[in-house]
Amino acid sequence: MHKVAVLVLNDVVPLDFGIAYQVFDMARLDGTNKAYDVFVCAPRRTVRSGCFDMQVRHGLDALAHADTIIIPGSEGPSRQVPDSVIVALQNAYAQGKRVASICTGAFILAATGLLDGRRATTHWRFTDELARSYPSVTVEPNVLFVDEDQIVTSAGASAGLDMCLHLVRRDYGQSVAADAARMTVAPLHRDGGQAQFIRHEPPGSPTSLTPLIEWMRDNLHGSHTVDSLAGRANVSPRTFARRFLDQTGTTPLQWLVIARIDRARELLEESETSIDQIAFLTGFGSPVTFRARFRRIAGLTPTEYRRRFNANAATA
Secondary structure, X not given: OEEEEEEOOOOEOHHHHHHHXXXXXXXXXXXXXXXXXXXXXXXXXXXXEOOEEEEOOEOHHHHHHOOEEXXXXXXXXXXXXXXXXXXXXXHHHHOOOEEEEOOOHHHHHHHOOOOOOOEEOOXXXXXXXXXXXOOOOEEOOOOXXXXXXXXXXXXXXXXXXXXXXXXXXXXXOHHHHHHHHHXXXXXXXXXXXXXXXXXXXXXXXXXXXXXXXXXXXXXXXXXXXXXXXXXXXXXXXXXXXXXXXXHHOOXXXXXXXXXXXXXXXXXXXXXXXXXXXXXXXXXXXXXXXXXXXXXXXXXXXXXXXXXHHOHHHHHO
């Protein structure tokens, strides 16, 4: 199994730790077998966390056995990181381990120098501090997470959940990630580039776009424009675009592209539908456009993605 180490330091944020552990521990292959072997490690066996202490079974040497290392945030992000942690993370990265942080865990990563010359993010309250403390890091203040391949960083706790689900999807595909999202009662469709500030309208509010968004998800194959969607919402295009950004953190057309790619992932994993037909079913104007968009977002061609995540295609 893919091994995930959750690295905790003193004053670890309990919610960040819980998200990091729970998402990977709950991910299942075929709904039954665990997708990950998850363990917790720390520089010392006893770790302080608010009003309680954690007894940790593994030391830093366990990082050598991990495929992915998750660093939850800690209170007081600017405190000094132990040299032993810095060296352990640098060695793990040199060995090809994937390293990811949640919230202020980005400060721990930055202290190692692994973020130098990279894009990264953290909770919006600390983005300015991260940029001041580590000027070699390009801090993205208004995104949920930043995927730099071997290094991934996320904003606050709920964004950490989005990032962890994103990593599950990278490892095992859309179906396993969707199942993990259902188990954690979380949405899967939030893309890393969405804004950290999202205005949630109360259910039944006349300004809520939830019914329209559900309709869009059920009609991805259609041809949609901002004008046509605004007409369906019975508001002006300008008002519609503003409300959509407020309530989803992204634009209508960006949302459509991500939702269509997610649906295409499911079809590639679960069916033998031709790629040209998938392009039509998911609302892309042509197979050429579909292939280009899919590769840009998923990092693989549709054929490569199917070969990797469709069990029938892999054994054919």
